[in-house]
Amino acid sequence: MSLLSVRDLSISFGGVKAVDGVSFDVEEGEVFTIVGPNGAGKSTIFNLISRFYQPTGGSIVFDGQDITRMRPDQIAPLGIARTFQNIELFEHSTVLQNLLVGRHSRRRTHWLEDMFFLPRVRREELRHRRRVEEVIDFLDLQPYRDKMIAGLPYGVRKIVEVARGLASQPKLLLLDEPASGLSVEETQDLVFWIQDMNKDMGLTILMVEHDMSLVNQVSDRVLALADGRPLALGTPQEVQSDPRVIEAYLGAPDDENEGEAA
Numbered sequence: 001m002s003l004l005s006v007r008d009l010s011i012s013f014g015g016v017k018a019v020d021g022v023s024f025d026v027e028e029g030e031v032f033t034i035v036g037p038n039g040a041g042k043s044t045i046f047n048l049i050s051r052f053y054q055p056t057g058g059s060i061v062f063d064g065q066d067i068t069r070m071r072p073d074q075i076a077p078l079g080i081a082r083t084f085q086n087i088e089l090f091e092h093s094t095v096l097q098n099l100l101v102g103r104h105s106r107r108r109t110h111w112l113e114d115m116f117f118l119p120r121v122r123r124e125e126l127r128h129r130r131r132v133e134e135v136i137d138f139l140d141l142q143p144y145r146d147k148m149i150a151g152l153p154y155g156v157r158k159i160v161e162v163a164r165g166l167a168s169q170p171k172l173l174l175l176d177e178p179a180s181g182l183s184v185e186e187t188q189d190l191v192f193w194i195q196d197m198n199k200d201m202g203l204t205i206l207m208v209e210h211d212m213s214l215v216n217q218v219s220d221r222v223l224a225l226a227d228g229r230p231l232a233l234g235t236p237q238e239v240q241s242d243p244r245v246i247e248a249y250l251g252a253p254d255d256e257n258e259g260e261a262a
């Protein structure tokens with residue numbers, strides 16, 4: 001059984017079909033990447049899986065459970081975490097505090113227990129702290145642990161977003177354009193983080209990304225979309241050499257010739 005099964009997923013905004021009958025499976029332990037030109041529907045698929053958007057058709061099954069109609073707050077406790085294209089951290093809190101918030105979905109104590117800080121709450125608190133410290137060490141964030149997000153370089157913030165997702169100990173991590181805005185060196189570091197999270201932590205990763213160098217280095221399989229519809233699915237090499245993908249990215253050869261003639 002696949003960890004995530006997306007079937008015939010569709011959504012329209014006004015008259016525009018942003019996602020139009022998309023199906024794919026993400027297997028446990030793989031890095032699966034969605035690519036496509038701007039406006040292809042990639043982020044919309046993430047927003048459908050995270051349950052921010054309600055699909056007009058199709059289904060999403062995660063770990064054997066139909067999540068198609070679930071609320072967004074019901075998703076994280078099942079084991080799905082995500083990062084956002086435009087970083088969504090608490091600017092005036094520290095890295096540590098942001099990661100502790102990322103543990104929220106894992107809380108098992110009642111608010112009354114929390115209020116009186118009972119032994120079980122103290123044990124829980126320790127458990128959360130330990131996990132967060134592990135993530136800080138894993139992603140080399142120790143120098144920034146007690147720094148406010150607002151004062152951190154962009155590249156570090158991107159990694160803190162990933163760390164916050166990791167802190168919730170997900171089975172599936174959704175990375176929305178993790179390399180956007182990063183330098184070549186930072187992108188290469190990201191390659192190593194993704195490989196380590198996948199291989200060392202056994203994490204399954206679903207990613208949307210434009211940087212084909214990153215995509216090629218980390219992805220087991222790639223789904224190419226255009227205008228909300230699937231174009232090709234396979235290894236990074238298979239997808240990039242698919243004529244339909246080349247056409248969607250570069251335009252039809254006839255268009256190019258017309259351009260040259262003009």
Ligand SMILES: Nc1ncnc2c1ncn2[C@@H]1O[C@H](COP(=O)(O)OP(=O)(O)OP(=O)(O)O)[C@@H](O)[C@H]1O
Nearest residue numbers: 013016017018036037038039040041042043044045
């Ligand atoms: N909330 C919304 N309201 C109206 N239209 C939307 C909304 N979200 C997405 N769309 C439209 O859906 C289509 C797909 O957008 P989406 O952001 O998913 O593309 P994308 O592949 O992620 O693009 P990019 O690479 O630029 O992020 C676009 O035509 C977009 O304008």
